[in-house]
Amino acid sequence: MGEKRTRKRMPRAVREQQMLDAAVRIFGQRGYRAASMDEIAELAGVSKPLVYLYLNSKEDLFSACIRREAAALVAAVRDGVGAAEGTSADRQLWDGLRAFFTHTAERPDGWAVLHSQARTQGEPFAALVTAMREEMLAYVTSLIAAAASEAHGDPAPSQRQVAGLAQALVGAAESLADWANRDDSVSAKEAATTLMNFAWAGLGGLVEGRAPTAPGATPGNR
Amino acid sequence: MGEKRTRKRMPRAVREQQMLDAAVRIFGQRGYRAASMDEIAELAGVSKPLVYLYLNSKEDLFSACIRREAAALVAAVRDGVGAAEGTSADRQLWDGLRAFFTHTAERPDGWAVLHSQARTQGEPFAALVTAMREEMLAYVTSLIAAAASEAHGDPAPSQRQVAGLAQALVGAAESLADWANRDDSVSAKEAATTLMNFAWAGLGGLVEGRAPTAPGATPGNR
Numbered sequence: 001m002g003e004k005r006t007r008k009r010m011p012r013a014v015r016e017q018q019m020l021d022a023a024v025r026i027f028g029q030r031g032y033r034a035a036s037m038d039e040i041a042e043l044a045g046v047s048k049p050l051v052y053l054y055l056n057s058k059e060d061l062f063s064a065c066i067r068r069e070a071a072a073l074v075a076a077v078r079d080g081v082g083a084a085e086g087t088s089a090d091r092q093l094w095d096g097l098r099a100f101f102t103h104t105a106e107r108p109d110g111w112a113v114l115h116s117q118a119r120t121q122g123e124p125f126a127a128l129v130t131a132m133r134e135e136m137l138a139y140v141t142s143l144i145a146a147a148a149s150e151a152h153g154d155p156a157p158s159q160r161q162v163a164g165l166a167q168a169l170v171g172a173a174e175s176l177a178d179w180a181n182r183d184d185s186v187s188a189k190e191a192a193t194t195l196m197n198f199a200w201a202g203l204g205g206l207v208e209g210r211a212p213t214a215p216g217a218t219p220g221n222r
Numbered sequence: 223m224g225e226k227r228t229r230k231r232m233p234r235a236v237r238e239q240q241m242l243d244a245a246v247r248i249f250g251q252r253g254y255r256a257a258s259m260d261e262i263a264e265l266a267g268v269s270k271p272l273v274y275l276y277l278n279s280k281e282d283l284f285s286a287c288i289r290r291e292a293a294a295l296v297a298a299v300r301d302g303v304g305a306a307e308g309t310s311a312d313r314q315l316w317d318g319l320r321a322f323f324t325h326t327a328e329r330p331d332g333w334a335v336l337h338s339q340a341r342t343q344g345e346p347f348a349a350l351v352t353a354m355r356e357e358m359l360a361y362v363t364s365l366i367a368a369a370a371s372e373a374h375g376d377p378a379p380s381q382r383q384v385a386g387l388a389q390a391l392v393g394a395a396e397s398l399a400d401w402a403n404r405d406d407s408v409s410a411k412e413a414a415t416t417l418m419n420f421a422w423a424g425l426g427g428l429v430e431g432r433a434p435t436a437p438g439a440t441p442g443n444r
Contacts, residue, residue: 031344120342122253164398164408164416171397172390179389186386194386198421 016054019044023055024065028109032062032121066118066125069110070132076103077136081143089146090200096143097173098192104177105188111181115174133170141166169199238276241266245277246287250331254284254343288340288347291332292354298325299358303365311368312422318365319395320414326399327410333403337396355392363388391421 022044026035037058041048055061080099084092104111114132118125145162157165172195180191244266248257259280263270277283302321306314326333336354340347367384379387394417402413 031342034344116342120253120338122256161416161419164401164412165420167397167401168394168417168420171400172394175389175393175396176386178393179386190386194383195390197383198387198390 012054015046015050019046019051019054019061020065020068023061024069024107024113025109027062027065027117028112032117032125037061062118062121063124063128065110065113066128069107069114070128072107072110073100073103073114074132074135074139076100077139081139089143089150093140093143093147094196096140097195098189100173101177101180101188101192101195105180105191108181111177115178137163137166137170140170144169169195172198234276237268237272241268241273241276241283242287242290245283246291246329246335247331249284249287249339250334254339254347259283284340284343285346285350287332287335288350291329291336292350294329294332295322295325295336296354296357296361298322299361303361311365311372315362315365315369316414316418318362319417320411322395323399323402323410323414323417327402327413330403333399337400359385359388359392362392366391391417394420 019040023035023040026040026043030036030039035058037048037051040061041051044051051061055064076099077096080102081092081096084095114129118129120126141163144165145159148157148162176191176195180186180188241262245257245262248262248265252258252261257280259270259273262283263273266273273283277286298321299318302324303314303318306317336351340351342348363385366387367381370379370384398413398417402408402410
């Protein structure tokens with residue numbers, strides 16, 4: 001019973017995930033062009049022909065990485081929001097954001113693939129990431145709209161204002177996720193708290209020392 | 223006196239700027255890899271050998287585009303802040319942001335080169351854009367710190383909190399600049415107002431209908 005036979009019995013789906021794990025790491029750290037299929041195969045512990053047999057081409061492999069990482073990120077945020085179901089819309093929004101930062105901190109290479117690498121390598125990659133970002137924006141927009149509706153604000157923000165706010169919030173989250181991943185001293189929790197304080201109390205409140213009122217924004221509150 | 227002789231008398235500096243104008247447009251719209259030197263030369267109204275004579279290589283041409291657009295963007299923001307000299311730090315910050323959105327709306331291809339194209343084409347391009355972004359972050363950090371100091375908040379935000387807030391603000395601004403450039407119905411002024419409302423009053427204030435208190439954030443106020 002050699003190691004080789006044991007390996008052969010590993011189901012294809014499992015082997016494929018190992019290849020994708022390796023590919024996300026290499027693509028995330030080197031970029032699409034500079035990544036080598038040799039290095040990916042070596043890291044996955046398989047032969048290069050097997051990578052081509054399973055994933056077809058470097059392009060298809062990169063697309064598969066983007067799809068997997070996008071689905072995982074969206075699922076993480078939805079789970080974060082879902083766990084707060086039954087609470088207020090703003091609480092759900094913050095729990096979704098916290099899940100976003102936890103996920104991007106746990107998978108820095110996946111985040112690099114999505115946010116830095118895939119967007120400017122042309123099609124079909126850019127379209128995959130754009131679709132994921134649009135889904136995220138629509139989701140955040142619906143949560144902000146629900147929070148506004150619950151707050152019965154007068155005047156209530158228009159649909160268009162809410163869409164703009166979602167753009168600002170998502171952009172701030174992307175920037176803070178990069179910051180946390182670049183600087184080892186910044187934790188996912190600090191990034192999330194920064195965004196919560198910024199987004200909820202606003203700069204105006206913060207520079208004046210007004211306490212943020214976002215649910216869960218107080219340090220240690222959960 | 224043919225057109226050719228007139229052209230030859232055009233100073234080199236002027237001719238170079240025409241080449242850079244054409245290059246920024248083609249790089250911004252097609253991306254670095256897909257951009258062709260033929261198309262750049264044709265748009266600039268010069269021969270391809272002349273482009274190589276002046277700018278040396280596609281790589282050097284792209285670097286020159288990044289340098290020029292980065293310098294122009296930083297200068298625009300500094301001018302916006304400088305025009306508000308003598309007023310409060312928060313007013314200066316908002317005038318800088320307004321200048322940022324006006325500039326990126328006027329030069330969408332330049333913004334695409336900086337924000338989308340240059341960051342993931344490897345070195346030396348990424349380093350040029352990173353340097354520009356760091357300069358912008360340091361500048362925004364100093365303005366937020368000054369605003370906090372003027373507000374005499376208690377507790378005042380720490381240096382580290384201010385650095386995080388600058389990351390959030392810059393990320394939100396980048397996202398909104400992309401939004402405005404992608405969607406023709408969104409003006410630079412709307413993008414700037416969205417960010418001012420978001421950043422100053424915070425989502426909490428907005429969903430509750432609290433009026434933003436940022437200087438210049440009220441529509442029509444200037």
